[in-house]
Amino acid sequence: MTEQTDVVVVGGGQAGLAAGYHLRRLGIEHVILDACAAPGGAWQHTWDSLRLFSPAAYSSLPGRLMPVQEGQPYPGAAHVVDYLADYEKRYELPVRHGVRVAAVHRDATFLRAETDRGDWRARAVISATGTWGRPFLPVVPGRGEFTGRQLHTVQYRSPAEFAGQRVIVVGGGNSGAQIAADLTGHAHVTWVTRRPPRYLADDIDGRALFDAATARRRALDEGRTDTGGVASLGDIVAVPPVRAARDTGLLTAKPMFTRLTATGAQWADGTRSEADAVIWCTGFRPALTHLAGLRLRGTRGHIATDRTRAADEPRLHLLGYGDWTGPASATLIGVGRTAREATRELALLIR
Known part of the structure; x- marks a missing residue:
């Protein structure tokens, strides 16, 4: 019909x-x-x-x-x-x-x-x-070799299911920072990002982000210089849980690893980290x-x-x-x- x-x-x-x-x-x-x-x-x-x-x-x-x-x-x-x-x-x-x-x-x-x-x-x-x-998963060497659990942001619910485990959180955006902060105190967290985390100023929230996005669109429509919009301010909004984890030293990012192994991750200098799970906070x-x-x-x-x-x-x-x-x-x-x-x-x- x-x-x-x-x-x-x-x-x-x-x-x-x-x-x-x-x-x-x-x-x-x-x-x-x-x-x-x-x-x-x-x-x-x-x-x-x-x-x-x-x-x-x-x-x-x-x-x-x-x-x-x-x-x-x-x-x-x-x-x-x-x-x-x-x-x-x-x-x-x-x-x-x-x-x-x-x-x-x-x-x-x-x-x-x-x-x-x-x-x-x-x-x-x-x-x-x-x-x-439509979650996005990047192509990373060894991703198919890792024998632990792999999940995307969309599948994460709470830190309780990872209690006591070694967890690698991948992603330098808001979801990566928030989930890494959420897991601290429950799991052994390794947070990895492709570039050093860029936090927005602590007093910036969604109101300022909306204003920045609107100002950028107005500038582009009027043929003026691109203001950069939200991207010019940073990648991570310092919401209270993220701010607390960051300020107590529990939210420190490592550079992106070069590959996954059967039991964890390996970096360019040969350093390895064992892991029970990898959470891909890599966007959509x-x-x-x-x-x-x-x-x-x-x-x-x-x-x-x-x-x-x-x-x-x-x-x-x-x-x-x-x-x-x-x-x-x-x-x-x-x-x-x-x-x-x-x-x-x-x-x-x-x-």
């Missing part, structure tokens, strides 16, 4: 909900198809101790401030899940949970979304699937396999965009994948602005 609507939104996390909010305000018929069985997007699958970089008031979707989490200046992931579930319900957004979109195809004047629960034909599609579903790539049939990717796998609109398919917008789809668009506070711009452009297309 094929159903029809004006806009299909693929993904019911923060970006998909922000799109739904603005589509609803514009009176555009739409449906939000979400592979997750319950509300909350990727936030319901993160590690237990994860916290936002910003206070609740600066972590809100359009129309509804996130409530303060009592006793916590920076809300935890479970609080975000509750907020997103409430947001979905409050605005009566047409989310269909447990529906996985396998592919999007052109269908005459429509786009057709093939799902495991039937197809949808729409005049436009907003892809808002994020990156959590946009989850865009459902768009492969549209043949929009360039030689490097990137879909060219004009802000959020796909350059070669005006009926498709990409929302929430990072700065290439809008300043800070992969954040709660940042995605609202780009969602508003995308839905306004679609309103002109549809009407």
Whole structure:
């Protein structure tokens, strides 16, 4: 059976909900198809101790401030899940949970979304699937030889399962620093990074990051010098647990090893470190396999965009994948602005 609507939104996390909010305000018929069985997007699958970089008031979707989490200046992931579930319900957004979109195809004047629960034909599609579903693992010599446990950020939950073990945490970004800090005191941690860790100033949080990303986009749009945006400030937000581990000397990074061995890692100078587990905090790539049939990717796998609109398919917008789809668009506070711009452009297309 094929159903029809004006806009299909693929993904019911923060970006998909922000799109739904603005589509609803514009009176555009739409449906939000979400592979997750319950509300909350990727936030319901993160590690237990994860916290936002910003206070609740600066972590809100359009129309509804996130409530303060009592006793916590920076809300935890479970609080975000509750907020997103409430947001979905409050605005009566047409989310269909447990529906996985396998592919999007052109269908005459429509786009057709093939799902495991039937197809949808729409005049436009907003892809808002994020990156959590596509973890990146680097090619490292010996990775297949290591006999211990290997997992990615997406599979890490709590330090309890690594109690007393020797754990190598790979990655110099926020997830690497946070997970390494989370494990200190529970496991014997070796934190490795490709370059020395770059901490943002201790007083910088998500508010400043959003402002920096916005200023960079404005400068580029106006033809001025690139400010460098968030990358110019550093790689790691010094949230309280990271700051505490760093200041007590428990969070000291080693250079990246040259290879894994059967029982651990080896560095260029011949130094070895035994390990029971390696946690790869090595980032993500946009989850865009459902768009492969549209043949929009360039030689490097990137879909060219004009802000959020796909350059070669005006009926498709990409929302929430990072700065290439809008300043800070992969954040709660940042995605609202780009969602508003995308839905306004679609309103002109549809009407």
